[in-house]
Amino acid sequence: MSDRERKKSKKPAHATQANHRVLNTALNVIGEVLITLAVLCALYIVWQLWWTGVEAEKTQISDKTTSSWSAPASNDGQTKVAQAKSADTAPIESGTWNYGDTIGKIYIPRFGQNWMRTIVEGTDSAQLNRHGLGHYHDTQKPGEVGNFAVAGHRAGYGEPLGNADKIAKGDYIIVRTQNYWYVYQYSSTEIVTPDRYDVVAPVPGHTGEKATERYITLTTCEPKYAEATHRLIVHGKLVSWSSVSDGVPSMLAQKTTSGRVTFTSDTTHSLSSRIPELSTVVLWLIVIYLVIYVAGAIAWRWPAMREYAQRPAERRIFSFYGWLMRMQSGIKPVRIVLVVLLFLIVAVFMFKWGYPWASLHIPYLQVSSNYVAVN
Known part of the structure; x- marks a missing residue:
């Protein structure tokens, strides 16, 4: 091949x-x-496992029903320990509960001395996702002969029954209504398919049989962090009751170093539950971003855009994140702050509006929401 032919065969530089x-x-x-998809997926997991719990806790804190209830009896600032009374004489809270009404609160010391959740009427997603645990409408009241059955999430939405598999022999499950304490003791755990509705029958596992004892049943999903193909069922029996006006059950009483008896107040909540409403957070982040952006534009304009425009053409490789960084005004530290603020705005927007919408309309995410009521 001649030199001329070789030169022709070469592409221009x-x-x-x-x-x-x-x-x-x-x-x-x-x-x-x-990378963007990976970050969005990671944020979805954070939203599902953490933020939904924060929102559920906020809802329970603002519950107007329980906030108006009388505190357990005390004497000179020291909580009284109520005398346990026979389960056979347990009274039933008067009145009826409509869908969404607050029934009471549940305490399971195995989950922590300060652990408490709200119980409402109804077991659909609207109740379980926001209020803690839901009462199966066609099961009995707390303390009543029969089966007081409730459902709760095991993952996400505060995961009220996240550790249900750890409840063991000798553990107590305590329910407070407006006027009474009902103390149940754990009896058994089983894993069933979703069609096993007999687990919430008046006599658990025996449909049609007349009840003579007072049971509690907790239902949640199994496995914990996957499609809920089964249900984890926890059973217990009522062992005693007492009046709120007499104090608190001994299982919920604590002694300070000085020997005083105390009861953990329902106002004990996590720091994360004090985060402001997300729509307000988004608004403030946007205001802060605009203030810094305008200040940077006045002081330095857009030096990154000028530098990029002066590059040789062969060095101008498009990058979305690079473009986003160049679009910010000011010197490099200011631009970094602005990009971080944009990331926070998008993350908060997704937590407030994006992920809730996705969990309702994307089939796979609907499955991962872990609705746990027995069908």
């Missing part, structure tokens, strides 16, 4: 550089898309 630039740009875009 600028053509090769252009091809490299296109390839690098494509790889950059693909990489950034994958």
Whole structure:
């Protein structure tokens, strides 16, 4: 082959550089898309396992029903320990509960001395996702002969029954209504398929049989962090009751170092539950972003855009994140702050509106929401 033919067969240098630039740009875009999807998925897990619990706790804190209830009896600032009375004489809270009404509170010391959740009427997602645990409407009241059955999430939404598999022999499950304490003691655990409605029958596991004892049944999903193909069922029996006006059950009483008896107040809540309403957070983040952006534009304009425009053409490889960084005003530290604020705005927006919508409309995410009521 002659020198002239070899020269003709070679591509011009600028053509090769252009091809490299296109390839690098494509790889950059693909990489950034994958990174973005990974971050969104990670944030969804945080939303599902943490933030839904924060919202559920906020809802329970603001429960107007329980906030108006009388505190357990005390004497000179020291909580009284109520005398346990026979389960056979347990009174039943008067009145009826409509869908969404607050029934009471549940305490399971195995989950922590300060652990408490609200129980409401109804077991659909609207109740379980916001209020803690839901009472099966066609089962008995707390303390009543028969089966007081409730459902709760095991993952996400505060995971009230996240550790249900750890309840063991000798553990207590305590329910408070407006006027009474009902103390149940754990009896057994079983794993069943969703069609086993007999687990919430008046006599658990025996449909049609007349009840002579007072039971409690907790239902939640199994397995914990996957599609809930089964249900984890926890059973207990009433062993005693007492009046709120007499104090608190001994299982919920604590002694301080000075020997005083105390009862953990229902106002003990996690720091995360004190986070302001997310719509307010988004608004403030946008205001802060605009203030810094305008200040940076006045003081320094857009130096990153000028620097990029002065680069040789072969060095201008498109990157979405690079473009986003260049679009911010000010010097590099200011631009970093602005990008971080944009990330926070998007994350808060997804927590407030994006992920709730996705969990309701994307089939796979509907499954991962872990609705746990026995069908």
